């Protein structure tokens with residue numbers, strides 16, 4: 001594993017670091033928006049007082065913190081594997097290149113000593129999972145890896161109720177930042193209540209400190225950060241598009257690892273610029289919130305000030 005010198009220095013000094021995933025770069029957005037977004041998000045983390053560490057596997061090497069060239073490569077090269085945790089051993093043995101999902105990013109972040117991670121949306125329990133058994137390995141990883149994942153909640157391509165149920169079973173703390181409702185990515189609400197609520201980065205950092213440094217929990221923490229109100233996409237607009245996307249999924253017989261990218265791409269195509277604008281806005285918002293949480297957590301962990 002190669003930790004970028006800037007990231008390694010910050011970690012050694014106990015300064016705040018925020019991990020960022022790379023599936024969103026290679027598989028989540030088209031070029032050149034993906035590269036621009038990745039660079040901008042790194043800038044937002046810096047502006048918030050933390051060091052960004054975008055995580056990926058390139059030519060069989062785990063990278064924590066990318067150079068400009070490496071980030072450009074992930075944004076442009078085709079044939080980059082989508083990599084969850086179980087794909088990492090193969091990528092390393094084969095010398096292959098993979099963009100890490102939430103699960104694999106958490107795993108590598110944790111190995112490097114990073115505790116806070118910002119992304120857009122997390123994987124979860126798929127609709128129809130009672131027969132397909134399609135549940136994202138993101139949830140499994142959250143049960144065993146002590147990293148806080150700041151997301152805008154769970155996209156309604158998934159069964160949000162069952163996702164929250166499964167996180168409860170796995171013993172993963174779920175907290176919503178500043179709202180009594182659990183958010184659903186494009187919307188500040190999902191029709192489901194927040195399992196727990198805290199207001200602001202300092203309070204959330206205290207929860208992380210309690211989880212890991214006081215109680216010694218081994219799990220991650222899911223921090224749901226609602227999209228800013230001005231960027232919300234109305235639920236009705238999304239619902240029809242998602243129903244169509246799910247029908248296409250059945251028709252085309254898509255299964256396994258391809259399910260999530262397929263649904264995300266269909267939603268992108270059919271909601272046009274509006275969903276891309278919302279997506280960018282919530283990722284920016286999550287990066288800023290994650291940086292603030294990392295800054296507060298570094299104080300509590302007693303490493304700085």
Ligand code: PSU
Pocket residue numbers: 021023024028084100101102103120121122123124135136137138155185256257258260261264
């Ligand atoms: N949800 C989104 N955007 C994404 C993903 C999920 O709204 O980009 C990506 C993340 O990388 C996440 C992965 O970790 O999809 C989950 O894939 P799967 O369902 O195959 O575990």
Ligand code: MN
Pocket residue numbers: 134135136137256257259
């Ligand atoms: Mn799956």
